[in-house]
Amino acid sequence: MENIEVLFSAEDIEIRLKSLAQEIVAAKLDNLLVVSILKGSFMFAADLIRAIQLEGGASSEMEFLFLSSYKGGTRSTGTVEILRDIDTDVKGRNVLIIDDILESGRTLHFAKTLMEERKAEAVHICVLLDKPVPRAKEVALSFTGFECPDVFVIGYGMDYAHKYRDLPYVGVVKG
Ligand code: IMP
Ligand code: MG
Secondary structure (H helix, E strand, C coil): CCEEEEEECHHHHHHHHHHHHHHHHHCCCCCEEEEEEECCCHHHHHHHHHHHHHCCCCCCEEEEEEEEEECCCCCEEEEEEEEECCCCCCECCEEEEEEEEECCCHHHHHHHHHHHHCCECEEEEEEEEECCCCCCCCCCCCEEEEECCCCCEEECCECECCECCCCCCEEEEEC
16 A cells, blocks of 8 residues: 555545535535536535435535546546436526535536536536646636646545555545
């Protein structure tokens, strides 16, 4: 097992999830459809919708949009592909897209445009981590967990070559 430096511990994440859920409940997004971008956001999305319930939020529906831009490496290929689409009609709905990281912006720009083209009433975006790097596509975030340093992170749903998704914290592999 490589040496992993913890960036955001399980406890850091738990605390932030609670306040993030409070922000989302306060926004009173009715008729909400939550769209989790796979694979990276599965753990964050699951914990976040539970936190929203614990904070007294209204029930939301859940969808999964399986997108791909990284082909197993650490660099974006620049194109985003739908590997598996959602099957719910988003027309007239408040959509909350959940993803793990905003980096170049390509993935979230693609997902947001897709929901808008399908006539969602409004599209909101929530990410666990925002990497402050130059964007290829501008993306406005409604809710952000943490600012993340410009390093390749793993854990809490995020992988490096299919490893580390199951870690309960966000970390950086050190050699
Ligand atoms: P973007 O399209 O460049 O904004 O990249 C966003 C996607 O790339 C995210 O959904 C992640 O799945 C993936 N990604 C970006 N940075 C990292 C990282 O540091 N670790 C793991 N995945 C990452
Ligand atoms: Mg992703």
